[in-house]
Amino acid sequence: MGKKSIAAMTAALVAGSLLTGVPHAGAQAAERGPDASPQPAGTAGVPGVDLDTVTIPELQARMADGSLTSSTLTKAYLRRIETVDPKIHSVLRTSPNALRAAAASDARHRRGKVLGPLDGIPVLLKDNVNTRDMPTTAGSLALAGNPPDTDAVLVTRLRKAGAVILGKTNLSEWANFRSAKPTSGWSAVGGQTNNPYVLDRNPCGSSSGSAAALAASLAQVAIGTETDGSIVCPAGMNGVVGHKPSLGLVSPSGVVPISAEQDTAGPMARNVIDTALTLEVLSDHQGSRGDAARSGGPKALPGPRSRPGASSHQDPAAGQVAGRMAGQAATGLRGKRIGLWRLPSLGPDVDAVMTRTATKLRKAGAVVVEVTPPYQARLAELEFPALLSEFHRDINAYLGTRKGPRNLAELIEFNRTHPEEQTCFAGQELFEKARAAPPTTDPGYKAMRAELKNLSSRSLDETLAAHHLDAIAAPTNPPAWTTDCARGDNDVIPSSTPAAVAGYPSLSVPAGSVNELPVGLLLMAGNHQDTELLSLGAAVEHRLKAWRAPRYLPTIGSGAAR
Template structure:
């Protein structure tokens, strides 16, 4: 099974890489707090700070990668965020160090360890979507986004757990659980839920198990785990990042995006991820003038003179209301004009989105599985596999799989009307709100405090603001904003199509004005 090939020992990885390195500390010697063995706070360090240290010879990519591997060894037994580490990670880090010594670095991600959600294809590790039906799935090629990361010099550290099939198997699914990886825990309170299908990516970054992780989102699966795990997550404009080699739910909404502890790291990673791909037609629409270096456009004073709509979603959770009010005070104190808004059409968007996704999932997952010989070849075969497997249906069922199998074809007029309604109304909900109030962006609560993880009844989700941007295909970035006790709450900045630079700049200015993130304490439970 997949778990058997986990290679978490740093010593094993060093041997595989053929490297000569300093002795690896025993597991008991690994510090529980970030970074003392490196001489600085790894949790707080940004990519530019790491690059500066490497440029001045105070840090190497191998030492940085070792530090993250040791933390995985020491801490992931509590969080269960990482399902496998890449045996080539230290070899890639050593190659980065050679490039640096010879003056041939590949950019701001060179030597930076990155984790990938386990629905992203890599040749070195299986791509399972968390399913026991695909434990030995070895793609013939890396996903396009992985190729871009590698060409940018990033060190692929391994794979993160996810909500199985990106949380699209059951109406009663529990976020963070998969048949391959088990249950990912929220590192702030371990019996609480990490939210969304990119749960492992969010939890791993929060626990400082990598500098950056890549998540994917159809509706909320980047921004919600970012909010619940007190990190930054950016869901890009649809088409900005190629989906080739990523297990799909819907080509009309799916996108991959970066998750990190700092907005600047998210911006740097997005700059590397983005680009056209002939195999993903959505990327052909990237404007010729789309920025190529988002980090260069981050300005501490970006909020001054900005007009921000605040969508409070008030009255559902008192802690969320307090955090949003604190965010409003921060925005106004930094010179922004805040306007109360309530984006229209939300009920109609949801009513059309749900049935449309059923048709799109069947279409797109069947197309993906045709390239995975030796495993279930289509959705019906996945359903049959799960019925026979002793683990897959042990926590919850596969109602969405069964509904998708019975869904109409993409040529069906009802489906076509549902998709047109969902997308057009989602775009109008944002575009009309921005235009009516002359706004630069909308800010809203990303998440309510994390709920206790249980099985059989689904997630105890209270609120989220992801749907308009997700269904519209517009950019959305979540940034830490506050806490309910020890549980993080984020706020999201979203705006119109291709406005990724704008929302990142606003989020970075907010982050600097009101730094809310703190490292997790791995509390077992709370009352």
């Protein structure tokens, strides 16, 4: 991850955010523009706090001075879930222990024994992340019975950091790895998640509920998972921030898998600073090193160091960099070199957003050059067959830890005999292809995965080196298409593939919109350059200022936007 640690980077970002601040609630409402709708009726939040725009450092500052409690914050988010979520269907369930965890955090704050920056902060989890006190279903009725016996490693880390686990979010069933024509955001357990900006449009998948819930301000942060695009596409399409970490940085233990060679959980939030602070908690070099070694992934990096009784905004490192960080937002792009991969296949409206983005970055002092990373056709040809073999191996191993179907064959039979699993789409072609795929011990499979790793790494490394780039940028997503179970998704989005297959980090930040529909800017960097990427993302976010609150419109226009 380079010379700087995640902890040092987040301390610097926190210092900058506290020094520069954000506008008060009235100013924030003005920034939304004359067309922005007010908060949905019945969602009174926290006095003096705009849940749409408040950051974790600001919340921690309030909790430190006694003007806010975690209990008050948690209750406000629970009220929003109750009143707003019926529009978008993003939250499957809330935790019975959330208010108890908030009260414990309040007691620590009173004693001055804060566990870190996430102490008392409400977090939603994608429902393929194991929780011992709530069901973990991957959206499937096959797993809707008893909860897992233990938490996922990342959940253990969140609990130890004092985070309030608020509940579980809906997802594309089996992380969109069941049908050849899936509908993102749909699961048999949770039904269809809607895009908060335009309700008949799709939220993208598979971390659909996590992204939509954040757009609707139903939690401060959320956890998504990605094999290829499943964090960054929902983040882009719902106008929030999503970070896919370097492979191995976050432990995959206890997360329903597709492929150990590509899977990672990652943080999602409404701003980069909250995303970075959450990654600081999730990253675990000891647990991740073992997981990465097992999967053949890269070694993980040293995780953050915290000291009891000190939240991140009180860290001495923040004071050491405060002067430099005060001006970071204005100067953070000066001299940076960014390669723009336009992807015209996503349409002229998206390309126009990229043109406007490039202009803003250049005005901020960045050098933007046009690039086309090589080997993309070959990556597209090889990735899917490799994932089929890996899914068969990894889902069998996971199902062996749960009650219900014990392997892929039994899971296929479950879907055949349960009509509720076929209410949006009936197909399970990917399951059937995975069952028939060569095992991961097959020499042909091994050669395929080796070529994938080689070409995906070279695709990014060669492009970064040839143009002396700090990062590669591309559109994260097209405008959201109309949700249609009969047609399925319209989601051939190639920008996420190089970093996903290589195991390199990627970060989506809001870039603009086409009509009412958000478009994200996907930033990609070299292996384990998460720190540098998040720092760059914070500067890009500040320059673009593209976030805006959703208006929950019933529909706009017609057809599947492209």
